[in-house]
Amino acid sequence: MRVGPWSHEGFPSILALVEERAGLAPPSCPASAEEGISRAMARAGVTDFDVYRMHIDSDPAAMDDLLTELTIGETYFFRTPEHFEYLRRDILPALREQQGAGYNARLWSAGCSSGEEAYSMAALLMNEGWGNNMAVFATDVSRTALARARRAHYGEWSLRGPWAERMRAYLRPEGRQYVLSPEVKQHVRFSYLNLALDTWPSPDSGIWRLDVVFCRNVLIYFNNFTIEGVARRLHASLREGGVLFTGPSDPPLGGLAPLEPVLTEWGVLYRRLPHGTTVAVPDVLSLGEPVSPRPLVAPVPAPPVSPVSTRPPVAAPPGPPPRAPSRAPEKKPPEAPEGAPRRPSSVEIGAARAALERGDWHEAATRLGALDMNPETAAVAVRAIANLDTQAAIYASGEAASRHPLVPDLRYLEALLLLGQGRLPDAERAVRQALYLEPTLAVAWLVLGRVLNQLGDTSGALKALREAEVLCDALPADSLPPLAEGERASDLGRAARDERIRLELTMIEGKAP
Structure with a gap:
């Protein structure tokens, strides 16, 4: 476990057990990890670290609750639509051509969270005429998330993507939420699965001989040893020619399992090679070593999916035509320094x-x-x-x-x-995620204070404003805090202090007889 400024030695002991059981990488922000563990301990009604460690070791639900605190399960319908479009345009037609009209497609949403991804897969296949010939499996390590997925009640935030309208036909408004139709729900099978454990693939779970696997933005949470094991099991769960989609921030897998990286116009996916085709895979991945990408391998002849489009990425429209030679050349603006955005x-x-x-x-x-x-x-x-x-x-x-x-x-x-x-609830979620990643971000504490105040959480707002004030006071007065848009530390701290004092006075006046 990474050494950090832990306020109590019990925190790294808890995280060591989480890494052992779930394969999570050490946290990049110890302070936020401590907050998450503290919230989980409070819900469990435990204050002693040794007792809590035994509690999560013996109670799967308690471990699930802690994992929910230590990971960010963000999803919505048809997230990263390029993946779904490639599935619709290339993979499904090739699958039908290769296997015939009566073939039953098998798909898996690994790390399905609250279910939007799995239901998007089912809805897409229904729209493409696969309604009677498909099975979508969905798994997650959080039983709480699985319960939400099975309930299938969603808010507008789950419909924020550009393909949202493709899902609305299957959603019935009910108050401020939407209820998913049984027509889609019947095609998705949810179950608990810890990807870090060597318990899959298996016929009993359905996680085997899959045509398509979505395992997106999941691997980023694992340590390198776990990533290697998961990569090999993902390969084993696919049938020959099966396709794996990972997230844009997930580590490359080309050197960890005999998967063929396939370059598309939007990024890379992976394909299980036909039997007998080999790809060099290192025998050992040293713990602590970064997972480095390897060159794309040449396509293997006759894979059971259609060829990848070689169209170049979409480019911006061309600029105005060149000036006539008789005119002076247009003066170009100075180039930005190398590495500048x-x-x-x-x-x-x-x-x-x-x-x-x-x-x-x-x-x-x-x-x-x-x-x-x-x-x-x-x-x-x-x-x-x-x-x-x-x-x-x-x-x-x-x-x-x-x-x-x-x-x-x-x-x-x-x-x-x-x-x-x-x-406001969505803003609170986003700013808390920013603070999870960088707890010294003074402007984020200030925004959190304003959000919580509007939500009616006065004590939380005061705590956040006080934190912003303390962070600014610790900086040189004329320094520019990160993301403060040129605001000096002294001015930002004064703004936090003024808001805090006004809020405290409001509380005092509210308590006065």
């Missing part, structure tokens, strides 16, 4: 505006770079989109944060946008 050009902004007019948030985000592999570029792009369309910016910030789950800046931006829309 790329800022959208006027052409890209124009293309994004056109995409927004069509209602295509994903296209606008792509044009401006919100899905860039550089998180700083993505943050710049989200800010640019916010000047054009707030709802599109909320979508872009969520997608960018999914690609860069360890970057607090993107979660903070998302919180600001949600707060501006009055979506």
Whole structure:
């Protein structure tokens, strides 16, 4: 377990057991891990660390509750639509051509959380005519999440993606929520599964000989030893030619199991090679060593899925034609320093505006770079989109944060946008995630205080404002705190102090006879 500034030696002992049982990597933020463990202990009614360690060791539900605190289970219907479009356009037609019209497709949502991904898979196959010939398996390590998935009641936040309308036909409004139709629910089988344990694949669970596996944004939580084991078991769970989708931030798997990396116009997926085809796989992955990508292997002849499109990524529309030779050449702006975030050009902004007019948030985000592999570029792009369309910016910030789950800046931006829309519970979630990643982010504590105050949690708001105040007071007065938009530490601290004092006075006046 990574050495950190633990306030009590009991915290790393708890995390060591979690790593042993669930394969989670050591936390990057000890302070936030302590908060999560403390909340789980409070719910369990336990204050002694040794007692709690024995409690989670013997009670699976208690361990599940703690895992929920230590991971971020964020999902929505048809998240990362490129994956679903590739499934619809390439994989399903090839599967039907290879196996025949009566073939029963088998899909798996690994780490399904509250079920939106698995239900999206079922809805897509129903729309493509597979309603009587499919089975969707969905597993998670959290029994709480599985209970929510089986209940299948969702809010607007689960419908925030660009493909949301494809799901509305299967949702019935009920108050402020939507209830999923039995027509979709009947195709999905939910069950508990700890991916870190060597208990799968197996025919009894249904996790074997699968055509498609979605294991997205799950591997980022595992240590390297667990990643290697999961990669080999994912390979074993696929039938020959079966396809595996991982998340954009998940580690590459090409060197860990005999999976063929396949390059598409939107990224990389993996395919189980036909029997007898080999891919060099290292015998040992040293603990603590980074998982490094390996070169893409050449395609193997006659795989049982259709060829990958070789179309290049969508490019921004061309700029104006070159000036006539008789005119002086146009002066170019100075180039940004190497490594600096790329800022959208006027052409890209124009293309994004056109995409927004069509209602295509994903296209606008792509044009401006919100899905860039550089998180700083993505943050710049989200800010640019916010000047054009707030709802599109909320979508872009969520997608960018999914690609860069360890970057607090993107979660903070998302919180600001949600707060501006009055979506307080969602704003609280986003800003708490930012603070989980970077607990010294003073501006995030200030925003959390404002959110909690509007939610009626006065004591929580005072605590957050006081934390922002303390962090700013610890900095040089003229320094610029991260993400403070040029605001000096002294001014930011004064703002937090003023808000705290006003809130305390309001409380005193409210208690006066």
